[in-house]
């Protein structure tokens with residue numbers, strides 16, 4: 001389901017809002033540490049403000065999790 005999100009899709013959480021693609025730099029909690037990540041693409045609902053990372057960003061975050069897990 002999450003792979004198929006597009007701009008202006010109906011929000012699957014509240015089923016009222018529309019998802020808007022946003023690109024930003026943000027701090028993400030990776031294994032309990034806040035890590036600066038650039039170019040995060042996410043679809044954010046304009047009603048409930050919940051959001052979903054796009055596929056590529058999800059993969060990048062997964063890789064960061066694996067990296068930090070191995071460093072512990």
Ligand SMILES: [Zn+2]
Pocket residue numbers: 011012013014015016017018045046047048049050
């Ligand atoms: Zn919503």
